[in-house]
Amino acid sequence: METQTKTIFSSQNMGKLLGAAALTFLGAFAVYHLLHDGLLPLAGMISAIVIFLVLILVKKSLTPYRWLAVGLVMAFLFTVFPILYTVFLSFTNMSSGHLVTKPQAVERILAQTYKPDHVPTYSWEAYQNTSGEWLLLVFDQDNKAFDVRPGSDLKPIEVPGDPPAAIDGYKLLDPVQKIQKLQALTEVEFGHGSNLITIQDPMTAAAVVPQYQYDEAQNTMTDKSTGLLYTNKGGTYTSSAGDVLIPGYMVGIGTNNYSRFLGNTGYLAPIGEIIIWNIGFSLFSVLISFAIGMAIAQLFENVPGSRLIRALLIIPYPIPVLVSIMIWRGLLNENMGLVTNLLQHIFGSAPHFFTDISWARFAIILINVYLSYPYFFVLATGALKSVPRDIYEAAEIDGASAWMSFRAITLPMVMRILMPLLIASFSFNFNNFTLIWGFNAGLPAMADTVVPMGHTDLMISFIYRLGFSTASAADYGFSAAITVVLFLLVGLMVFFQVRNAKSLKESR
Amino acid sequence: MVTHNKPLTLVLKYLLALVLIIFAVVPFLWIISTSFNQAKSLLGARLIPEHLTLGNYSELLTSQTLNFSLWMWNSFKISTISVFLIVAITVISSYALSRFRFKGKRAIMLIIMILNVFPGILAMIALYSLMQQIGGYVPWLGLNTHGGLIAIYVSGAMSINVLMVKGYIDTIPIDLDESAMIEGATSWQAFWKIVFPVIRPIVITIAILAFMATYGDFIIANLLLKGNDQITVMVGIFQFTQQRFDTNWGIVTAGTVIAAIPVAVLFFFTQKQILSGIISGAVKE
Numbered sequence: 001m002e003t004q005t006k007t008i009f010s011s012q013n014m015g016k017l018l019g020a021a022a023l024t025f026l027g028a029f030a031v032y033h034l035l036h037d038g039l040l041p042l043a044g045m046i047s048a049i050v051i052f053l054v055l056i057l058v059k060k061s062l063t064p065y066r067w068l069a070v071g072l073v074m075a076f077l078f079t080v081f082p083i084l085y086t087v088f089l090s091f092t093n094m095s096s097g098h099l100v101t102k103p104q105a106v107e108r109i110l111a112q113t114y115k116p117d118h119v120p121t122y123s124w125e126a127y128q129n130t131s132g133e134w135l136l137l138v139f140d141q142d143n144k145a146f147d148v149r150p151g152s153d154l155k156p157i158e159v160p161g162d163p164p165a166a167i168d169g170y171k172l173l174d175p176v177q178k179i180q181k182l183q184a185l186t187e188v189e190f191g192h193g194s195n196l197i198t199i200q201d202p203m204t205a206a207a208v209v210p211q212y213q214y215d216e217a218q219n220t221m222t223d224k225s226t227g228l229l230y231t232n233k234g235g236t237y238t239s240s241a242g243d244v245l246i247p248g249y250m251v252g253i254g255t256n257n258y259s260r261f262l263g264n265t266g267y268l269a270p271i272g273e274i275i276i277w278n279i280g281f282s283l284f285s286v287l288i289s290f291a292i293g294m295a296i297a298q299l300f301e302n303v304p305g306s307r308l309i310r311a312l313l314i315i316p317y318p319i320p321v322l323v324s325i326m327i328w329r330g331l332l333n334e335n336m337g338l339v340t341n342l343l344q345h346i347f348g349s350a351p352h353f354f355t356d357i358s359w360a361r362f363a364i365i366l367i368n369v370y371l372s373y374p375y376f377f378v379l380a381t382g383a384l385k386s387v388p389r390d391i392y393e394a395a396e397i398d399g400a401s402a403w404m405s406f407r408a409i410t411l412p413m414v415m416r417i418l419m420p421l422l423i424a425s426f427s428f429n430f431n432n433f434t435l436i437w438g439f440n441a442g443l444p445a446m447a448d449t450v451v452p453m454g455h456t457d458l459m460i461s462f463i464y465r466l467g468f469s470t471a472s473a474a475d476y477g478f479s480a481a482i483t484v485v486l487f488l489l490v491g492l493m494v495f496f497q498v499r500n501a502k503s504l505k506e507s508r
Numbered sequence: 509m510v511t512h513n514k515p516l517t518l519v520l521k522y523l524l525a526l527v528l529i530i531f532a533v534v535p536f537l538w539i540i541s542t543s544f545n546q547a548k549s550l551l552g553a554r555l556i557p558e559h560l561t562l563g564n565y566s567e568l569l570t571s572q573t574l575n576f577s578l579w580m581w582n583s584f585k586i587s588t589i590s591v592f593l594i595v596a597i598t599v600i601s602s603y604a605l606s607r608f609r610f611k612g613k614r615a616i617m618l619i620i621m622i623l624n625v626f627p628g629i630l631a632m633i634a635l636y637s638l639m640q641q642i643g644g645y646v647p648w649l650g651l652n653t654h655g656g657l658i659a660i661y662v663s664g665a666m667s668i669n670v671l672m673v674k675g676y677i678d679t680i681p682i683d684l685d686e687s688a689m690i691e692g693a694t695s696w697q698a699f700w701k702i703v704f705p706v707i708r709p710i711v712i713t714i715a716i717l718a719f720m721a722t723y724g725d726f727i728i729a730n731l732l733l734k735g736n737d738q739i740t741v742m743v744g745i746f747q748f749t750q751q752r753f754d755t756n757w758g759i760v761t762a763g764t765v766i767a768a769i770p771v772a773v774l775f776f777f778t779q780k781q782i783l784s785g786i787i788s789g790a791v792k793e
Contacts, residue, residue, distance in 0.1 A: 030645070039641055061611070067604030068616070071597045071670070074663035079623055082631035082638055089634055296528065299521050312529045315536055318775030320724035322742045323764045326749055327535045330542075330757060338538055370531065375786075382787030424625060431627045434726045438746060460630065467633045468731075476633050483630055490627060497625040498618070 020054045027054075038101030041088050045081050049073050083487070089480035090257055094250045096473040098235050105249035106214055109237070113189065113196055113208035114225045122146075122197065124205040125163045126178060126185055127170035135170040136190045137163055138197065138205050148190045148197055178202065212245070221245060250477075257481035266450045271462075271482075273446075275489075277361065278458045282429040285368040286422055292369065293376025294414065297384055298406070310377075317374035325438035328367045355444055357455040364456055368435055372425070379421060383414040420497060427493045436461045451475075459486050543761040564762035575737055576763060579744035584770075586654050586729075586740060587722040590661040594669060594718045595711055597662065602673035603699045607685065624667035632731055635660070639732060652734050660732070661722050669714045672785075676710040677703060713785030716778050720771050741767045 027050030034043035053073070056065040065072075092098075100108070122138035129135070136148045137159070145159040147167065157167075165172050173181065182202060189208075190197045199205045212230075213222045221230040221237045230237035236248035261267035296313055300306045316324060331339045332353040343350040351359040387410060395405040415422075436442055442454030442461045452469065453462055463486070466479035546559035568576050605613065629635075636651070639660075643650015650656055684706075685698035693701070704711075726742045733739045739747070745763050748756075775782065 033645065037644075042638070042641055064604050064608035064610040065612075067608070068601045071601040071663075071666050072616070074597070074659065075619075075623060075666050078635070078638075078660050078663035079628045079666075080619075082634040083626075083628065085634035085638060086631045089637065094637070292528070295524070300525060303518060303521055303525075309525050309529065313525075313532050314779075315532050318720070318772045319536070319768050320720075320742060320771060322724065322726045322746060323768045324535070326745060326760065326764050327539045329749070330761075331535060331538065338534075370535070374532075378783050378786055385787075427625060427627060431630060433629065437730075438726065460632075463630075464632065467636070476637065479633050483633060486630055490630065494622060494625045498621050 016057055020057050023050060023054050023057070026050075036103060038103040041085055042081075045077065049076065086480045086483050086487070089477055090484045091252055091254060092250050092477045093235055093253045093256075094476040094480075095478070096475070097246070098248045098250050099476075100247055100249055102235075102249040102251075105247050108247055109212050109221060109245050110210055110214055112211045113198065114211040115198075115200065115206045115208050116225070119207040119209075121200075121204050121206045123203060124199060126173045126181070126199075127167055128173060128181075129168075129170045133170075134185070134188050134190070135167060136197065136199075136205065137167065150188060150190055151192055153192050153195060154197075253477070257478045260478060261482065264450075270446055270449050270453045271459075273455075274453065274457050274459055274462055277456070278430060281361070281365060281368075281458065282426050282432075284365050285372065285429045285432075286426050288365070288369045289372040289425075290376045290380075290418075290422060292373040293378075294380045294411075296373075296377045297380035298410070301384075313377065314374050316370055317378075321371055321434055322438050324371055325367060325435060328363070328370070329439060332363055354440055357444060360440060360444065360456050364435065364439060367439060368429065368432065371435070372429075375425075379418055380414060383417045384410070386417065387413050423493060423497050427490060427497070430458070430490065430493075431460045432458065433460045433464065437464070441465075539761050539764060542757065543765045545758060547758070564758040565766075568759045568762045568766070571759075574744070574748065574759075576741070576744065576766075578737055579739055579741040580766070582654065582738065583723055583740040583742070583767075586658055586661070587719050589654075590658050590665075590722045591715050591718045593658065593662045594665045595715050598666065598669040598673055598714065599704065599707070599711060600699075601666070602670050602677055603703060605670065605674050606677040607682065607695070607699075620667045620670055624671055628664060629727055632727075636731060651732055652738050653732075654738070657729060657732050660728055661725070664728075665718055665721070669718070672714060673707065673710055676707055680706055709781070710785065712778075713781055716774060716782055717785065719774065723771055 027046065031043050031047050031050075034040075034046060052065075053069060056062040056069060120140060122140055124139070125137045127135040127137065134150060137157070138146050138148060138154075139159075140146070145157050146154045147157045148154045163172060179202065182199070186199045188198070190205075194209065196208050197205050198208050209224070211223060211225055213224055214220075215222070219232045222228070223230070228239050228241075228243075230239050230243075230245055232238075234253070235251040237245040261271065296310070300309045303309070331337050334340055334350075334352055334354050337353075340350040340353065351362075353359050353363040391409055392405055395409060400408070436456060436458050440454075440456060442457035442465065444455050446453045446455055452465060457465075459482070463479045463483055466475055466482070468474060541556065543564055544560045544562070546561045546563065568574065605617065639649075639651045639656050643653065643656070647653070648655040649659060680703060685695075685702050688698045688702050689695070723740075724742060725740075726746060729740045729743045730746065733743055741763075745760070745767055748763065749760055
């Protein structure tokens with residue numbers, strides 16, 4: 001019989017140790033690259049994940065975590081990290097022109113080349129293989145031929161007469177292709193290290209050298225073609241004449257993003273309007289949808305044909321939300337929509353559901369009620385079933401009317417069951433981006449705002465426009481700062497939600 | 509309720525039902541009828557079309573500029589892969605959280621509950637930036653990739669599904685797995701052979717709900733995917749309507765009808781399961 005004690009050399013332990021070693025090695029490799037590129041927050045997150053994985057692999061008391069590892073790692077990387085990273089970004093100037101880190105910006109600037117005077121020039125022929133890689137055949141002044149590819153040195157090659165139709169599986173471009181692909185070709189650097197050749201025009205290729213020299217201690221760039229000095233100004237290398245090098249990089253700017261809107265009525269007034277509408281929109285959406293859902297569940301329970309009525313009323317539920325929004329966009333279209341035409345026909349005029357602020361808001365709440373009442377109908381049906389029947393009978397004997405017993409018994413009991421879901425629904429609607437962006441993208445626009453804002457914008461669509469609108473420059477740092485303020489608002493709702501949750505107290 | 513309907517109450521109830529049914533059904537009927545309408549623009553859209561045609565559908569599916577069938581395929585692929593991963597990760601995590609005692613379990617439950625109510629999409633600026641950075645090292649996981657989108661779907665679906673499934677496993681007597689383990693089964697065998705077959709109903713429910721959620725998602729897909737042959741059908745429909753809403757209304761409607769069919773059919777056949785899943789999740793909490 002074997003003893004119970006296992007030696008450290010048992011095959012199982014060896015496997016674990018090897019696994020831990022491999023993980024550590026891979027993690028160190030990844031973190032090294034992230035640090036090299038200046039991505040500090042992500043490097044920190046990856047380090048934490050690797051340490052966690054190694055620990056649960058080697059420590060026996062942590063074995064249960066192996067069941068949770070994949071889920072936890074994904075949740076931390078893709079859900080928790082972005083929340084923390086938002087806070088980080090809110091203290092930086094990350095925006096168009098400052099999207100990369102300093103090491104990345106330096107690397108890209110140093111990769112830029114120019115053609116000094118008096119360098120060797122060549123005539124050229126280009127070749128391309130099936131996977132799209134390039135090969136350049138160049139002829140120097142003495143008509144000696146070289147084969148040069150991106151990332152490898154010039155290699156002399158014997159070319160008697162015309163350029164061959166193919167070299168090593170690369171096919172020669174004919175004159176027409178040569179012109180068609182010239183643009184792409186001029187962006188390719190052939191050669192390796194400091195021996196670089198780029199294509200200058202359809203006839204000539206020339207040796208090129210890096211254009212900028214980097215002084216790490218002074219954090220300056222010198223343009224070798226002009227001798228001009230570029231110094232760092234807030235993450236951009238800028239010359240004394242005001243010329244800048246692209247790209248700039250991300251730098252910490254303290255609380256500038258916050259003071260930009262917190263002390264500024266130009267921002268605060270419209271943001272205040274957005275927040276008030278945002279709260280009103282969520283509140284009315286939830287209350288009306290809940291009221292309708294509750295009414296359906298309660299009123300049509302015992303009428304003849306209730307099955308059919310319920311089946312018809314559930315129809316909006318399975319239709320994808322965006323599809324329903326598109327349908328309503330058509331129905332309410334100001335010139336040609338079915339609803340507007342009908343109202344026009346009956347009343348002689350129809351509301352402007354897209355250009356009038358109040359009607360636009362009305363339309364959005366109406367659509368949201370359409371989208372969400374079936375959900376509350378389902379929930380209310382379930383909640384009603386859990387109200388004991390005999391209470392009603394007792395109430396009826398005591399002479400209570402149907403309305404009274406609804407007010408005194410049904411509603412409070414249903415509300416108690418559904419309260420967490422009502423709050424969850426409020427918080428979901430508070431950030432209902434799809435509805436706003438799908439219906440009218442927050443329009444009509446507010447007049448004279450510092451950045452584009454709309455009268456039906458929710459905070460989240462406002463933030464999205466700040467970050468990703470194609471019309472203006474992206475400003476991630478600033479929108480991150482506004483997001484952080486929003487975190488605090490939503491965090492309040494989350495707090496009430498979690499504090500009331502029973503399942504946490506019950507968890508074994 | 510035990511009350512009887514007086515005739516007047518009944519009439520009022522039916523009147524209310526009628527109004528609500530018009531509200532619920534007219535948009536649905538209208539979109540179907542206009543998708544078969546010969547008039548292509550919104551101007552000609554009527555509840556009862558004058559000339560029926562399949563032209564909108566054939567134009568949509570044969571168009572060289574729209575990649576409609578590819579968008580549908582992308583949506584199916586992304587949702588199906590996401591659902592498999594979501595189910596696998598959820599079920600395994602939930603079993604551990606329900607059955608094992610270990611340090612830090614309360615903290616993990618708290619994190620899961622917070623994530624469940626905290627709308628992670630608020631952090632979209634940072635999420636976008638994160639995906640861009642990841643894509644620099646792992647190209648198939650970056651911006652404009654299906655891998656990246658699936659990763660976000662799977663991690664985002666974790667919290668709600670773990671809460672549902674863990675709650676369900678909690679109701680299964682632990683004696684069941686313990687007796688199996690006394691007979692020499694490992695925890696994995698106890699989970700796979702004993703518990704998993706029992707929780708199959710909730711697994712099917714979360715799979716269907718996850719499919720509906722990922723298939724219908726607009727916000728994350730719109731954030732991540734840019735290329736015309738990468739986007740999902742929801743992003744495709746949205747982009748298409750941005751460009752030619754009024755004049756090509758016929759094709760738009762054909763697209764929305766086709767896009768709605770998969771989940772509508774899925775819902776139709778699994779209605780009972782989904783609704784009772786939602787109710788039991790809600791009423792238990």
